[in-house]
Amino acid sequence: MSDSLAAGGAVAGSGEGTRAVRAGLPEPVKYEPTLPGPVFAAHFHLPGEPTGPYTYGRDENPTWTHLERAVGELEAPGQDGVETLVFASGMAAISSVLFSQLRAGDTVVLPSDGYQALPLVRAQLEAYGIEVRTAPTGGDAQLGALDGAKLLWIESPSNPGLDVCDIRRLAEAAHARGALVAVDNTLATPLGQRPLELGADFSVASGTKQLTGHGDVLLGYVTGHAGGPMTAVRRWRKIVGAIPGPMEAWLAHRSISTLQMRVDRQSSTALAVARALRKRPEVTGLRYPGLPDDPSHQVASRQMRRYGCVVSFTLPTRARAERFLDRLRLVDDATSFGGVRSTAERRGRWGGDAVPEGFIRLSVGAEDPEDLVADVLRALEESAR
Ligand SMILES: Cc1ncc(COP(=O)(O)O)c(C=O)c1O
Numbered sequence: 001m002s003d004s005l006a007a008g009g010a011v012a013g014s015g016e017g018t019r020a021v022r023a024g025l026p027e028p029v030k031y032e033p034t035l036p037g038p039v040f041a042a043h044f045h046l047p048g049e050p051t052g053p054y055t056y057g058r059d060e061n062p063t064w065t066h067l068e069r070a071v072g073e074l075e076a077p078g079q080d081g082v083e084t085l086v087f088a089s090g091m092a093a094i095s096s097v098l099f100s101q102l103r104a105g106d107t108v109v110l111p112s113d114g115y116q117a118l119p120l121v122r123a124q125l126e127a128y129g130i131e132v133r134t135a136p137t138g139g140d141a142q143l144g145a146l147d148g149a150k151l152l153w154i155e156s157p158s159n160p161g162l163d164v165c166d167i168r169r170l171a172e173a174a175h176a177r178g179a180l181v182a183v184d185n186t187l188a189t190p191l192g193q194r195p196l197e198l199g200a201d202f203s204v205a206s207g208t209k210q211l212t213g214h215g216d217v218l219l220g221y222v223t224g225h226a227g228g229p230m231t232a233v234r235r236w237r238k239i240v241g242a243i244p245g246p247m248e249a250w251l252a253h254r255s256i257s258t259l260q261m262r263v264d265r266q267s268s269t270a271l272a273v274a275r276a277l278r279k280r281p282e283v284t285g286l287r288y289p290g291l292p293d294d295p296s297h298q299v300a301s302r303q304m305r306r307y308g309c310v311v312s313f314t315l316p317t318r319a320r321a322e323r324f325l326d327r328l329r330l331v332d333d334a335t336s337f338g339g340v341r342s343t344a345e346r347r348g349r350w351g352g353d354a355v356p357e358g359f360i361r362l363s364v365g366a367e368d369p370e371d372l373v374a375d376v377l378r379a380l381e382e383s384a385r
Helices: 002-010 016-022 062-075 090-101 118-127 138-145 167-176 229-240 246-256 259-278 297-303 318-327 369-383
Strands: 082-087 107-111 131-135 151-155 180-184 202-206 220-225 284-287 310-314 343-346 359-363
Touching: 016 062, 016 259, 062 082, 062 220, 062 246, 082 090, 082 229, 090 118, 090 151, 090 180, 090 202, 090 220, 090 229, 107 118, 107 138, 118 131, 131 138, 138 167, 151 167, 167 180, 202 229, 220 229, 259 284, 259 310, 259 369, 318 343, 318 359, 318 369
Parallel strands: 107 131, 107 151, 151 180, 180 202
Antiparallel strands: 082 220, 202 220, 284 310, 310 359, 343 359
16 A cells, blocks of 8 residues: 555645646656556466465456556545455446445335346345335435445436436434435546545446546446445455456556546536527437436535536437437447447336336537537538438
């Protein structure tokens, strides 16, 4: 740890861009690269007693260590005793928290409008004898489901509806009842929101999205207070083996150096796109937490520093939405979000979200804002015919 602490100390008090650029870097070593390359190792030389830090590749890897420090420095800057664990995907990270903390007879509160794989998780939790309650993200409705719960799972902003809840308020209420609190921080990224500072016990995310930002890596992470519940999360990773490859971990770390630039650019362009969409008569249900009149804006502005790259809205029919997607030239029709290349999809095609047939989730990339706005407006025009 000491090299990271020393390296982190060099940028303590610096701006977020500076911290992102240097996040997790080891102390400079003459003739060594700034960010050491991926370590491909299933096992490490280990004579004698099998003590760490590096014994076997499913338990630890130096490339993960650097990435874990980087994520921790952004999720919980200046906080001592915080630990991050990286996983093979966001779902691996989510499952590691839920399945390591809950036992038969426990109760968990999930969002009813969260990521579309959560219902699959729900079914699995119930099969293990865990009671699952759900409530929507908006209006802090999960508050009403907390009595007797062991864990509260928050997703804010929610995907794809972009509702926001008051994380601090919910965390205080959950803790008062003895429940742990986890926040899915995928959409916000640690530069948009820091759940641990808002009182959460775990910040969990899919690094597949904006954290890595190039649409070429699957990754997940959990950040929490070292020891205690995090020990069980680490144990779960060892048991299940849902670990990232060294190449993915290294690519993720390299990508984090541009996180601030990407998040700033993509958030400001997302706001420009949302403003342009607001003027269109065929667009309803427009949501972007950064819009001052968005229903989420008040709460979001208290706990978020950037509002993310996703804009959602509804076109009148499924056919209109499909034509719109077809006419876009700078936006790929693809799922996922957060990449430097804009993507959009008709979310209803998956069948998992309670959204209208014409509902579009648009992920704003790093293109020039005026090009992207023009492309979206042109596609809207052409899709009317
Ligand atoms: C909010 C949210 N959480 C978790 C996940 C799962 O992440 P992954 O696809 O990396 O497993 C996703 C994926 O879209 C997501 O949108």
